[in-house]
Amino acid sequence: MKCLVQDSQAVSVRFPRIMIAAEKSGGGKTLFTCALLSLLKEKIQEVRAFKCGPDYIDPMFHRTVLEIPSRNLDSFFADGDTLRYLLGREVLEMEKFPESRIAVLEGVMGFYDGLGGVSERSSAWEVADLTDTPVILLVDMKGRSLSALASIKGFLDYKEKSHVTGVIFNRLSPMLYPGLKERAERELGIRVFGYVPELKNLTLESRHLGLVMPEEILGIRERLDLIKEKVRAGINLDGIIEESGRAAEIVVKLPEAAGRSISDQSTQKTVVAVAKDEAFCFYYEDNLDLLKKLGAEIQYFSPIHDRNLPEGTCAVYLGGGYPELHAKALSENISMRNAIRQAVMEEMPCIAECGGYLYLKDSIVDPDGVEWPMAGVLPGSSRDTGKLGRFGYITVTSKKEGLLGPAGTEFRAHEFHHWDSEENGTDFAAKKPVGTRGWDCGYTTESFYAGFPHLYFYSNVKIAENFIKCAETWKKKNPISEAGLEWIFARNYEGTE
Template sequence: MKRILIGGTHSGCGKTTVTCAVLAALKARGLTVSSFKCGPDYIDPMFHSSIIGADAHNLDSFFCDDNCIRQLLWENGKNADISVIEGVMGYYDGADGRGSAHSVAAITDTVSVIVLDCKGSGESIGAVMKGFLTYKAPNNIAGFIFNRLPARLVPMAERLCTEMGTEYFGCMPPKSPSIESRRLGLVTAVEIADLREKTAELGRLAEENIRLDRMIEVSERCFPEFTEQKLHRICADNSPKIAAAADRAFCFTYSENISLLKRLGCAVEYFSPMDDEKLPDNCRGLILSGGYPELHAKKLAANSSMRECIKTAINRGLPTIAECGGFMYLHDSIRTSDGTEYPMAGVIVGTAFETDRLQRFGYVTMTAGRDCLLCGKGESFPAHEFHYWDSTDCGADFTAAKSDGRSWKCVHATSALYAGFPHLYFYSDVRLAERFAAACAAYGGK
């Protein structure tokens, strides 16, 4: 199975731009490409999907054990001509040895190519290269792609690679198109009007400047053994319909979460809290994912029929998962940066409001303080947070703990509700999905 990981020296070095360029070039060659993103990320996979025309996937070694990582890569990449995995942050950055691009490369025995940003640098890039090549061994690093490298410095980059016994896989020129960002990460794919033109140009530049044939050549390696995780259909006698929010306001959904629910026997129907008048008919579960409800608060507020429909359904016991932006939507109101307060669904008494700093960031371990929809009292599972927004009532039914010992109360949880800022990844503990599916199957549509 051909696979290659594109890592980077740090966040902002151009990993996503280079990955999109490589994906576009491979797609233009007529290859079937599968794509993956290391770590807990929603936005990068959206760009991947827009280029390859299929779902992109996540590989997270903090959430999943080695066997699960290998299975997810195999299941979602086995039918492709090549799989391209984008790293996260700097190549070695993670949490206690897990969660990094390096760990995913090691677990899956995947060759890695490191993106190095050359803006404002000359031969000093050699020191960075040497550091990455020698910091850990083995490291799976086959070579480098030099981002924003002037043509006059290409011979220098090639020489440095030769001297260090690594490969020069090419470069991207200084004035290549790039993917815009906002403080929560990259601007989403649907927000870039000329995305098709940009990615086509990136693909052309990759074909001209990156040694794609060599990348394909080194990508073929034997796949590590794994034991297939068997799942039992929770919904053997019916297929309960789960309504999943999916529009410009609610766009942070792991494709693995949806596919796992389907494997358990659920049907999933997407809807728009912005544009639809009500929930899909006969739904027996609800997922309100994260996203950017604050950017669309006016339109969400104007859709009073949907707000009332969701409030009524949840108050009647519809099994519901609401994460981050979805949790914000369930409040009485959202207060935007200009001080305007927009009415929302009114399930959570309180207001979601913007702050001027990052409130939570990174992996957490969630421990339930009571029996609830997803787990029993005292049970734990991993999750992640990344938000500048806060709430007058974040909930107190779970304790979130960081690896450094910090902890705090969060989440509103009942026998039918999980609502809070922390995001869930079902493959971190498949019991989360199994219990949610079982609750949906048992719900009688009161």
Template sequence: MKLFMIAAPASGSGKTMITCGMLKLLKEKGVAAFKCGPDYIDPMFHRKVLGVDSENLDTYLQTPEQIAAILSGHEEAYGLIEGVMGLYDGLGGIKEEGSSYHLAKMFHIPILLVLDARGMGRTMISILKGICAEDRMHLISGIILNRTSKSFYELMKPLIEEEVGIPVCGYLPVLPDLKIESRHLGLQLPDEIQLLQLQLDQLAEEMRDRINFLPYAKEPVLGKIIATKNSTGGKPLTLAVARDEAFCFYYKQNLKELEQKNIKPVEFSPLHDSSLPKCDGLLLGGGYPELYAKALSENRAMCDSIQSAIERGLPSMAECGGFMYLHRFLRDMDGTEYPMVGAIDGTVFNTGKLCRFGYVEISDRNNRFGTVKGHEFHYYDSTNNGEDAVAKKPVGKRTWPCMHIAKNHIWGFPHLYYPSCPELVDYFVEQMEQYHEKFVSLF
């Protein structure tokens, strides 16, 4: 697979739109999509374009061997990685680890740098010189000027190539009808944007003759790869996975880690279904439950079904949005309180700002499993966050209590990355096995 990365000096430069346009153009040739960092939403746009899952590559959450295994598992002709934030922005905004550049450096991946050129002249040369000066491995292979006119592109291209020493491989003009709006957690979800496929088709056509990117793709240097071991024997256990408009944030590798333990995911909708499917465990992922609070609250049949199952001992994991859903109440910005499942005696409420944003390391106080890596990204907080684990920032000394962890549940705001702690998966699967033997096998 020939691989390249789309990166930029900062968020908001147009990485996602250009990535989606390129994926459209490469679809017939065979292409795999990847997102650098822990983001859930950008991969949803990749998935809408390709009709297949996009995968996260994260040098903080994953080991080099795990990333190499993901990349080597693809047989497509091309692989396209969308970068995160600014090219060199890693842990805490000050370290290289976790940045787009760290990933590119690890596997010798060529970088196409997108520069938002609107409102700039020669200043863009100074910006590009500064960015390229930090590129010790000379991975920046091409430059794309976004939001500029054809005439100005033709004027600047030879100057940039002469003074910066990097080829300028294309440009895009300002396209006012082709944009993705943002909200507090990032971009709008793909399903919320009307005529998205038509917009992306138009974008691809705009890019077809303006950006020459294929010559820059090349095979990555993967190094050591760890082979994954699949569980053998035994009847699969069933995991009910919430997936609908309100709950849609899942890492493919998390579900794959569970499937390798003989766990079969079965999707259900807390919004539209009236009860849980027959299952041995429950997974409530993140999403936007606050946007659907009224509908979730009014579906009392589902709330009661989940509450009854948890009281019966059904093993469950809930992260961020799923954690919010399990509370007794969800309080909106206007003060309206919506009754939720009620498994957690507390209220979640909008703080108006990001809470505990960024990467974290979670350690269980009772040592049921080791330390698991994850991240938090939410505007809501809880009157009952739990105190069964300790969260620690990977940069600095900040720690705080978090999570509700017991024999049959793991609940909290952090999004966890399961492959970073196999003991966590083993612990949860063991609880599912015990529940199956005690309850499900009797019927």
């Protein structure tokens, strides 16, 4: 990675990067990306992974391979400057960065598929265009051969600047590869970086519209290793690395909020308790990072296994997940249900999204039809509707002053859920980005937000700032005891010399 020009607000950088895109959803992007990440780890010192779009689960597979977080790049949630910052921020935040590095971006759906199914806005192509990232198109060869070249030509020609610089043939017989490679390179003028044979019995299970989480798959690491070796044999890894090195320089600007902390420098930390376990696992890594930049100390806890909130908690963040699959365990942890209800009732700041929102309701009906008591902060129950409810991107506007900001505060979000409730709040107005459809949703007070929409803080950093400011106020009004400070110190430094 090379820094070319720098000033106080922006830095122009060139660093190796490549996007893996496909013609359609289900085209094998995640499996191939995981194999590629694993292979790159053998050759390159620092490998980073990104997922285009709002998906939570694909980055979990990236993390399983790399053992470090993967992040989202979403051009509905964030503008071009913010996307480029999120992609290239390590240049701004690390005093030294290794030259041996690469970023791999996994596309979303079909390469040009965007908002409402009728626009390239918020597509993988738009992310590639805004970040000037070379693209390798993963072409599904199942049931066809030479006809695939016509499809490739269409992807190359559809946009004047497609960014597609190479292809890989997926699910292709090794016998057909040499002839198809020669014709594609000769007739289309595009590099062919290899092929992947059909990976029988090595697919990943799905739930709803996405994969199941890696932790749910028995022997996931062994399975990913088998896939890696199958992929290794058929691709030109050195060629892919070479292509990534041709990526153009981009200008990375530091967002104002990312460069400042609003937390005070007192001994007591501003602890944000984040629910993370089998039931709650859907968080954008950049949301958590932004809270840290603003001065928060993230402490994870389990609503299933822990009996209380972490000592010194100043705010609670209940993310999405699958509480309906763990309703019995959540319900039986009465101590935690009471602790969270008491915290909310005492006006400790709280954000609860989707699954976290359902946990705060009176009850959840599990997949077997059994109703289980939950935290009881909000009225109503939730149950399986048998279909996705209000699926997709939305722009959300607050109708009243609350934790996230004054009336009129706007942010971008998305909904994705099979469980629904008859009582979902009316404190916000949600609107789809294409068409006229909209609905009321969500609950808010000066210290509380809960609703189905998943928030993305970089769409409006003020909502994160307001959350931390409210946590700061809580901390000052509710100082913890000296014994509590000693407990936190011991927890943070346990095992150190």
